[in-house]
Amino acid sequence: MRKASLMAETFLMGATLIDLTQPVDWKVPVYPGDPPFSSQQFCSVDKDGYSVHALSCSSHVGTHIDAPSHFIADGATIDQLLPSAFILPALVLDVSHKKDRECISWDSVEPVADRICPGTAVLFHTGWSRHWDDATRYFDHPWLAADVAERLVALGARLIGTDTMSPDQSPMVGPSAGDGDCAPDFGVHRTILGAGGLIVENLTNLDSLLGTGPDTEVIVSVLPLRIAGCDGSPVRAVAWLQSRGGGSLFVT
Numbered sequence: 735m736r737k738a739s740l741m742a743e744t745f746l747m748g749a750t751l752i753d754l755t756q757p758v759d760w761k762v763p764v765y766p767g768d769p770p771f772s773s774q775q776f777c778s779v780d781k782d783g784y785s786v787h788a789l790s791c792s793s794h795v796g797t798h799i800d801a802p803s804h805f806i807a808d809g810a811t812i813d814q815l816l817p818s819a820f821i822l823p824a825l826v827l828d829v830s831h832k833k834d835r836e837c838i839s840w841d842s843v844e845p846v847a848d849r850i851c852p853g854t855a856v857l858f859h860t861g862w863s864r865h866w867d868d869a870t871r872y873f874d875h876p877w878l879a880a881d882v883a884e885r886l887v888a889l890g891a892r893l894i895g896t897d898t899m900s901p902d903q904s905p906m907v908g909p910s911a912g913d914g915d916c917a918p919d920f921g922v923h924r925t926i927l928g929a930g931g932l933i934v935e936n937l938t939n940l941d942s943l944l945g946t947g948p949d950t951e952v953i954v955s956v957l958p959l960r961i962a963g964c965d966g967s968p969v970r971a972v973a974w975l976q977s978r979g980g981g982s983l984f985v986t
């Protein structure tokens with residue numbers, strides 16, 4: 735107990751945490767076919783002496799992580815992965831010049847590809863988090879070409895993250911959408927998860943990690959709940975900066 739609080743204390747003194755997590759309530763638009771989110775008072779301080787809520791949601795609600803078993807039948811489930819899989823050095827790419835439903839090709843990654851080492855998390859800042867409350871525009875996000883995922887895996891990237899609902903194209907929704915418009919092929923999901931990697935979706939605030947100097951390293955933490963047999967979990971995604979090659983912020 736004492737040791738744990740000491741570690742947290744030292745950590746907090748050493749770095750500022752940046753919250754990369756979207757707030758979730760019943761109004762936010764979920765993927766077509768996904769179960770809706772609800773959080774209802776089940777016990778209350780007034781009536782029962784304590785407050786408890788009943789939660790009901792998809793395992794992919796809000797800012798969340800996809801385990802390999804989300805697309806791969808015998809892939810690892812979220813509870814099988816060690817905590818170290820979720821705390822990684824990150825490279826944050828600014829692709830906020832991309833327009834609605836524009837493809838992000840390898841050209842956008844190539845200039846910084848030499849900074850992707852085995853175990854790096856690659857995060858795509860599209861700026862789409864600003865459309866979080868917009869039930870149609872949020873679906874019209876830029877998406878990754880399948881070969882970007884293949885090349886990232888080849889370089890050893892273990893996790894990709896995006897401030898959109900998916901690294902793949904999402905279906906068109908809303909009144910003007912035709913049946914099957916932009917039906918996703920999930921090529922990026924299959925490649926990353928098929929390689930045993932992880933995907934984080936619905937991130938926000940990635941712009942606050944841009945423009946760090948070469949001496950600064952971004953560390954991202956996306957620890958999930960340890961739900962047995964589950965294909966994903968909501969996360970509280972955070973990041974902090976530390977000096978490259980500098981000492982660990984944790985007490986050992």
Ligand SMILES: *[C@@H]1O[C@H](CO)[C@@H](O)[C@H](O)[C@H]1NC(C)=O
Pocket residue numbers: 762763764765768792794795796797898899900935936
């Ligand atoms: C976030 O992304 C996922 C895609 O996995 C989607 O199912 C979910 O509904 C999204 N949005 C919200 C508000 O949870």
Ligand SMILES: [Zn+2]
Pocket residue numbers: 794798799800935966
């Ligand atoms: Zn997901």
